[in-house]
Amino acid sequence: MAKSSKISGKQKLTFPMKIIDVILLSWQNLVGNKMRSFLTIAGVGVGIGAIIFLVGIGFGLQQLTINKLVSSATVTALEVFSDNPDVLKIDDKVISRIKNLPQVEKVSAINNFPGQITVSSVTSESLIRVVDKNYYSLAPGELLAGVYPKNAGEAIVSFATAKTFGLENPVDFVGQAVKISVFTSITSLASAEENKEVDLKVVGVFNDASQLIEIADDEHTAVSADSYSRLKIKAKTSDDVESLQAQITLLGFNSTSLVSKIKEINQVFRWFEFILAGFGLIALIVASIGMFNTMTVTLLERTRDIGIMRAIGTKRRDVRRLFILEAGMIGLAGGIMGIIFAWIGVLFVNGGVNMLAQSARQPKVTIYYLPVQFMLLILGFSLLIGLLTGVYPALRASRLNPLVALKYE
Incomplete structure (x- = not known):
């Protein structure tokens, strides 16, 4: 038979806990300390935003270069x-x-x-x-x-x-x-x-x-x-280009084509994007350390609450879920904030570049491009970072002895 209780006047819990109870309690824990949660999310947002911004510029320059080539020559x-x-x-x-x-x-x-x-x-x-x-x-x-x-x-x-x-x-x-x-x-x-x-x-x-x-x-x-x-x-046809280049080579001559140039450009920019992403990753690692520190402090602050929850029937699995979901929410919110930060940066950079282009009587250009798939991938990555960061505090919380936790001041 299910039983229910309230923790610190917050969410009414039903045991065994449903996943919706875990989600709501995680959310209440986040909004309960708004400033700390905001600063932690902003830290993750800066790291994610740096990756999106830098890689987006790499994608944009790649797209700009390829479009310029395609506009001046045929693929065949x-x-x-x-x-x-x-x-x-x-x-x-x-x-x-x-x-x-x-x-x-x-x-x-x-x-x-x-x-x-x-x-x-x-x-x-x-x-x-x-x-x-x-x-x-x-x-x-x-x-x-x-x-x-x-x-x-x-x-x-x-x-x-x-x-x-x-x-x-x-x-x-x-x-x-x-x-x-x-x-x-x-x-x-x-x-x-x-x-x-x-x-x-x-x-x-x-x-x-x-x-x-x-x-x-x-x-x-x-x-x-x-x-x-x-x-x-x-x-x-474009499919004939590579085989035709091979035939030209057999005749003793060299050849270049748009297809081969695009391959070379993509290869160069791939390394360039990896390097840019590496710079952003450094900021994300720093933010992840901050998130880990926040979750550890949260564990210490809620040790007594965890003891009460365990005493009235909360399973270790539910305690683990609570901390991991809370960290995941921070990671996901940080990813969304990172996208916003990146777009603000893009508006400034694109505006500055086009002002310079206009002063030099050159056409406007867009130096930023980001595929939707990459945005979704980054959001998933941000969520994953959050979940992984919450694993250790979640394991520690689930292993607390209820009697010891109840005595914790």
Whole structure:
């Protein structure tokens, strides 16, 4: 038959105790000493908040980097180059072999030459890049003004080049007549060079920080050479990229792709996030020690109450549950407070970064990203830390001799 009693004028208990009784009594114990409970929860919140904030910045920078890459290239694009172009050249025969690979959809040949660009008698050093029309479907970039070149004699220039000639607005450079002087080797093994001049019309300006002008020339006749600097290749599907890179390696050439770059970035940021989480973990360990100290003090303060509970029929199991649940509540509340702390920190950091970006006339960015799954994982981790911290005080409390506990002052 069940019996009931009240402890220190608090929750009416029924024996054997139900789980709801244990939860309510744990809650009453927490709110009974509001200041101590708040400070303990805040300590856990600082530790959890530090982990969420630091790892969230790591995730945000990772997302920002990947999004920038994805926006400037297609997932199926590869870039092929030779480590030693004097010995192993990328020529028309190599291009033909690559085009015949089953994974290949498109190939674009690219040549880079040192040279100069002249606008209205003002001359500046610049890299001259000769591409074919396929190039812009493989590496579109960010066009700030105008269009991509379609006809012979048309070119696009980087924004950095436009600024070199005093034009801050990209639109102002569209339609400009320019002359380029290109220095090309007569043969790949010769040291002698020839200077070729070409008149062009600028039809577009793209976003790039380097001094660069691009000419679309399908036959590479405007500026010719006996080999190419590199190739842009489009695989048929994203699943073909890795196998295509393996085929390129067998031909003796190196290659990079967005898929491989993303893998490398993810690997680097994974370690970066672990390091940031480690800093936050230090704060959490300190907070856990504080929580352990709080639970130990609570045990000493409630020794007499525990003795009364044990004397009127409370089982050791219920005493253990009482302390473990109380510690778990502290951990869970600390996790929720940590999320709030982290978001407040994020608002300040993002606001500061965007103010700097605005002053530098750069677009706004978000440097913080946190998957919902990670937030739930952190909440679970915080709860687990609380439960584990309460294990030792709970075991001590359940092992108290009721007679000794009743005499405790």
